[in-house]
Amino acid sequence: MTGAEIGVFAVAVPAVVFAGVSKGGFGSGAAFASATILALVVPPGQALGIMLPLLMAIDLATLRPYWRRWSWPDARLLVLGALPGVAVGAALYRVAEPDHFRLLIGGISLAFVIWQLGVRARLFRPPRGGLSTGAGMFAGLVAGFTSFVSHAGGPPAAVYLLSRGLDKTRFQATTVLIFWLINIAKFVPYSFLGIFTVQTLMLDLLLLPFALLGAWLGVVAHRLVPERVFFAVTYALLTVTGIRLIIDGLS
Template sequence: MEWDVQVFALAAVAVAFAGVSKGGFGSGAAFASAAILALVMPPGQALGIMLPLLMLIDLATLRPYWRRWDWAAGRLLILGALPGVALGVGLWQVANDDVIRFLIGAIALAFVAWRLAEARGLIRPSLRRLGPGWGLAAGLTAGFTSFVSHAGGPPAAVYLLSGQTDKTTFQATTVLVFWIINIAKAVPYGVLGIFTAETLTANVVLAPFALFGAWAGVKAHFLVPERTFFLLTYLLLSITGAKLIWDALA
């Protein structure tokens, strides 16, 4: 596709938004960036552009949260995520662009529905940490959804937030977990041709926006209420999710 001024501006904002989310708010909403890009380009290209930038953001945010994670919980999520990534590879080999658009859109709307249900008290986080089996299952789901839409944050959050994990431990653990998951995704992305010369060129151009977003996210983690950030996220995901499903079915 051609990169005009509007597409570049949209990509720059989307990438910066991913940096803010991963740098300060637990990675859960970072996949909105891939959903936004999938509105104006093939979903495979959107995912291929975002993965190296997400990996760059991972590196930029590791140091501020170094060793502040919950390793026991993170290890379970990582162990579960690796076969989840393999499932994503299997789906990718048989799915077309419209299937991926539909999945990205459905995951976006499911994320909004889950958070609204939490806000209304229909879903309550467990007061005790869920068992190891739940951690592996959450990791499996996170690995799969991360591969097909960079949307591994919500299932990981369900597990991590059980037992009332504090905000910084939660944030640090998601940084660690998705740093490793994204590394695991990179090899199959290359083999499947999701990375191209065009996506790598876009990475070079958009990298400063990713780093700026990561820096802003770390600062915002200590300054900005989560409610304000996620209200904007819900609106973006509702619009983009519905549009992607419409385009896939049309």
Template structure:
């Protein structure tokens, strides 16, 4: 089956552009949806195989803009949790049903947004403290697993990092670093398991300029959008992502 058809490109180009803008400017919250969009036209395995090199390209293109602006302690905790989570994702890729995981992460994402809104409205008086390392390790494990099976690690990272109340650039830089490392780690498993093919890699070469354009647009949007609006958009992206995860799980 030839992937380079007008209909496939018509779906893939906006999906990849969206992924670049989301990952480079808005914390990766909804970038995973690009693989789901591609799966409308393609086999899900092909969609995953196509998106991972492009996500890695977006990560690499984003890194210079956020170099050393990340919060290393939070990134380290997420990465420590992501290693076993990624390994678990690789082991269960062909046998485990990811729908339960999608459903739970969707519920957690929506619950977190509701929790934040209730706090801001004064309906909840909670202790103003950061999440502990245990929460970060769990979030990292979920991130690694869901990232491997569906590129859907963004919500788990967002739930943890938004709770750390980092400045917007620090938050964004931390997500860029974490997903660069996680995607690099899982790419070895993708290659070994045959998820990458000559067809998917050829398709990636055609879409690479679109990914770079989306990255540039995302970095520009991040620099121009004020903190309050930025985190409002991030909560919206997290909500949309979570609803999409629940929808995928139930359908």
């Protein structure tokens, strides 16, 4: 490896483990922080290409522990809404410049932090009784789009699922199923858009053990680690990296 490749690998390893922990145990809402962090050291498109195969591997690793513990009607609704969102993301990718994606990923990161802090401060509250079917389709549309352009589909999906009153494990299992299917849908347009390269796939092979380690840790942490501690770290990472990406995109 060259010095630059070693630097990318050094940043990618903790980012990938973090993604595995988030997807394996905490609803995947913060998993996109890994792509945000990687976008600091590689072009945004390359960061997306590195992360998708690893996210798909994490999906497979976490399906078994949560098998059939999900809410299939909610998962189906969000996935059906996500498919046109993925198509919109693919169309935007053809016309956007790398700096546009830095701004978009940075903005999504900060919006996620603001939303979560607002929910915890009770400034925002999911509607009681659950969102409507139409709102669920819209949440799926937004999740599909943000998942395509920044692997950040977790927050809009979570807004809908939280309104459904699912328990912690059912919520986690439903999220695992949803993003397993969405990531499969993203793989084909990613391939046609040239997001995958020999370099990204080689790096994926090196990072795969760390992704699976993170997934295992996430399943364990789902039972042991307080969500407050995990998400406090997540918010700090997303705030710093989101601001940095916005500065880089504007400059």
